[in-house]
Amino acid sequence: MTEAKLLLAKEGPIAVITFNNPKALNALTVDAFEGLETLLDELESDPDIRVLILTGAGDKAFAAGGDIAHLASLDADGARKFAQLAQRVIDRVENCPKPTIAAINGYCLGGGNELAMGCDIRIAADTAKFGQPEVKLGIIPGFAGTQRLARLVGKGLAKEMIFTGEMINAEEACRIGLVNRVVTKEQLMTEAKVLAGKMSDKSASAITLSKEAIDNGMEMDFARASRYEAELFALSFTTADCQEGIRAFLEKRPAKF
Numbered sequence: 444m445t446e447a448k449l450l451l452a453k454e455g456p457i458a459v460i461t462f463n464n465p466k467a468l469n470a471l472t473v474d475a476f477e478g479l480e481t482l483l484d485e486l487e488s489d490p491d492i493r494v495l496i497l498t499g500a501g502d503k504a505f506a507a508g509g510d511i512a513h514l515a516s517l518d519a520d521g522a523r524k525f526a527q528l529a530q531r532v533i534d535r536v537e538n539c540p541k542p543t544i545a546a547i548n549g550y551c552l553g554g555g556n557e558l559a560m561g562c563d564i565r566i567a568a569d570t571a572k573f574g575q576p577e578v579k580l581g582i583i584p585g586f587a588g589t590q591r592l593a594r595l596v597g598k599g600l601a602k603e604m605i606f607t608g609e610m611i612n613a614e615e616a617c618r619i620g621l622v623n624r625v626v627t628k629e630q631l632m633t634e635a636k637v638l639a640g641k642m643s644d645k646s647a648s649a650i651t652l653s654k655e656a657i658d659n660g661m662e663m664d665f666a667r668a669s670r671y672e673a674e675l676f677a678l679s680f681t682t683a684d685c686q687e688g689i690r691a692f693l694e695k696r697p698a699k700f
């Protein structure tokens with residue numbers, strides 16, 4: 444991997460991962476996905492890191508999609524392999540036991556939007572633009588965008604975005620639930636870090652279990668998901684964080700997780 448294309452900064456309990464190829468609007472290459480997978484291995488096992496923020500370098504793009512120069516070299520088998528790599532790594536982001544926040548600082552297109560949708564939370568700069576423009580290239584989203592977009596914003600809006608390839612602005616993305624909130628581009632990283640900070644002092648095990656309950660439960664029917672939640676609720680009672688959290692409340696002091 445070209446190290447400089449993916450940056451990692453650890454700021455206390457927060458890790459900031461930056462896609463750093465602004466000249467190509469942070470287009471996502473094989474190296475970027477492999478590099479991200481390596482970083483996830485490191486950050487998941489680092490007990491000091493509680494929250495991950497993903498963002499793009501420069502002020503134009505989070506990521507303007509899969510690298511079209513690379514796509515140009517692919518046959519069907521190569522395309523399948525690229526999609527499988529990207530899907531595996533985006534699944535890793537989605538299943539990361541620590542919360543992940545996409546701080547979207549500009550174009551968030553194609554594979555870039557698919558990666559952002561793998562994060563738990565998306566915050567957008569007011570200058571950000573979102574889209575799945577693959578149909579303009581004669582291809583379809585291949586990094587699970589057809590699935591995650593439909594689950595996030597509903598089938599109708601997902602089809603409108605994917606069939607037209609048109610971009611929407613940050614305000615519209617917020618209105619349809621693609622992003623949680625919109626802030627000024629100057630405030631974007633501050634807001635992302637403030638939000639990360641509000642998670643980093645809470646129980647890491649409780650956050651992981653909540654994430655599993657939401658993500659896995661959403662794929663089940665309601666009754667089964669509720670039973671699953673009850674099991675994870677029970678599991679949370681076996682943790683040191685539960686002992687500390689409840690004791691701290693009764694002793695009228697802040698919990699130390």
Ligand code: CAA
Binds near residue numbers: 470510588
């Ligand atoms: N891949 C590779 N290079 C890209 C890129 C991409 N996805 N997006 C932009 N770039 C490159 C451009 O080729 C250009 O490089 P050069 O300076 O060497 O010519 C540079 O980034 C700057 O881009 P523009 O000059 O085009 O910038 P602009 O401001 O005029 O336009 C844009 C910005 C509207 C985002 C335009 O760059 C664009 O349409 N990009 C492609 C977006 C796209 O189609 N993304 C989907 C890719 S397919 C995909 O993601 C596959 C998948 O789901 C599986």
